[in-house]
Amino acid sequence: MHQEPHASRILLTGWFSFPDGEATAGDVLALRRVEDVLRRAGLTYDVAWSPGFRPGALHLADVPPERYERLVFVCGPLHGPQIEELHRRFSHCARIAVGTSVIDPDDPAVTGFHRVLARDAPTAEPARDLAARAPALPARPVVGVILTHGQHEYGRARRHDAVAREVTAWLRGKDCARLELETRLDTHDWRLCATPAQLEAVLLRLDLVVTDRLHGLVLALRAGTPALAVDPVAGGAKVTAQARACGWPALVRAERLERLGTAELDRWWRWCLASGRVAARQLREEFAAGTGRDGAEELAAALRPLRAG
Structure with missing residues (x-):
């Protein structure tokens, strides 16, 4: 990228720039589309981020307005005092909005721009959202997370809260798509699965399950999805026993x-996403073939000689 004089630099802004704004996946992909176009055109730009989203990045409060000749507002609706403040603070800049929604064409937030390239407006033909043509993204693993904060029957041996804090803090740093799941079924709460088949449909589509629950482990393996299991009970309890019964390392x-x-979580994370895929599929086949002892056949044999009374 060639270097332009400071005064000709472009500042890219959006709702992702405001301190109390938010960064949505669509907004950030729209930004990526604009960045790609500007890079190919050889134009120099900076991006202003919300300090809550990117603490170490360039923030609007720290931007010297005189450094820029042009300001671009990317994506989202054009309304509100924050955008009006942009017009006042960067009044010397040529201001363009792109990929935005215009609700009221007479809103000062709209009329303050020299040009608006709207994705939708009352009197304009709609354009495709910028995010649709953003550069392709690398694949990331999809990870189901099944944790429990209960099981008080283990008393002083419980480490559930500490395990949950450690695991979730660790997961926050992993470059993956996280999906919080619950094995509890509910026919009234739309957020929860109502049948085992619904939960299995999700587990089948995951790359990995991270869990401290026995059934989180078993149901993942039943679906052929590797599970990184953490036993939250000091000394080991039912999760450890079940991993042993299934031969799951x-x-x-x-x-x-x-x-x-x-470090141990990292090691098993790598294993699960490599060799663990094959191992989980093999266990799924074993479960389906009916190999291994689970007590059901023994129950039937034990019930036969029993009579009431």
């Missing part, structure tokens, strides 16, 4: 997590 005990930190 990707298990971290609570005390090991406390002692070694997230």
Whole structure:
């Protein structure tokens, strides 16, 4: 990219720039589309980010307006005092809005721009959203997260809260799509699955499940999806026992997590997303073939000689 004089630089802004704004996936992809076009045109630009979203980036409050000749507002609706303040603060700039929604053409937030390239407006033909043609994104693993904060029956051996804090803080730093799931079924709450088949439909589509629940482990493996299991009970309890019964190695005990930190999680994360895929599919086939002891056949045999009375 060639270097232009400071006064000819472009400042890219949007709702993702305001301190109390928000960064949506669509807005950021729209920004990526604009950045791609500007780079190919050889134009120099900066992006102003919300400090809440990107603390270490360039923020509007720190921007010297005189450094810029042009301001571009990307995506979102054109309304409100924050956009009007942009017009006042950058009054010396040529101001353009692109990929935006115009609700009221006479709104000062709209009329303050020298040009508006709207995606939708009352009297204009709609244009495709900028996000649709943003540069292609690299694939990322989709990870289901199934945690429990209960199981008080384990008393002083419970490490559930500490495990949940450690695991969720670790997951926050992973470049993956996280999907919080619940094994509890509910026929009234639309956010929860109402049948095991509905939950299995989700698990089948995941790359990995991270869980501290016995059934989080079992149901993931039943779907052929690798599970990174953490036993939240000191000394090991039913999660450890079930991993052993299934011959599943990707298990971290609570005390090991406390002692070694997230290094063990990282190790099993890598294994699950590589060799673990094959191992989980093999276990799914074993489950379907009916191999392994689960007690059901023994129950039937035990019931036969029993009579009431």
